[in-house]
Amino acid sequence: MKLGGGLKDLMKQAEKLKEDMEKVQNEAGEEIVEASSGGGMVTVTAKAKGEIMSIRIDPEIAGDKDTEMLEDLLGAAVNEALLRGKKMMKEKISEVTSGLGLPPGLL
Template sequence: MIPKGGFQSMIKKAQKLQEKMQEVQNELEHITEEGQAAGGLVTIVVNGKKEIKSVKIDKEAIDDLEMLEDLILVATNQALKNIQEKADEKMKSVTGGMMGGMNIPGL
């Protein structure tokens, strides 16, 4: 049985948590991470919304198209992994780890 006023308290805490999570989502729009391949021959920058913000390709990587495709793939996956880790850290700081590894789309 929930103590009198306990339910309202739970609702208020949930609302505060939701507000903090929204703040973190807004922050993530302005945070970027990069991924690199082959020592920087290809660099991809993504933001917290997982949008690619920039692509840099060194002239040395242009000669071999198949290698370039692989480097772009590696750098993009690394950038996405880095931004996801940063997003997870920020969300964990808000939730205190309560979400326990839940993968919520968009967070």
């Protein structure tokens, strides 16, 4: 009987850990980070969770091109690539863990 109670406690701890991790991920994921390259000629602003907020390109390196449209297109393409990558990882993890009998969403 003690074993069953221990397992129940372990499952409760695992569920609490999952909830705590989700809370931290959600809160930290909204933090904003910024990185530059080329001596500041290209600057990317993103949320820590991986969502690109903006891309700024110094007009000098774009010549007479429409930098605003280029920045928007780059941001959209990068966000789509990141989204597809996350989806693929989730599917692969689900394939590996599907036979473990874990509660849905635990991993």
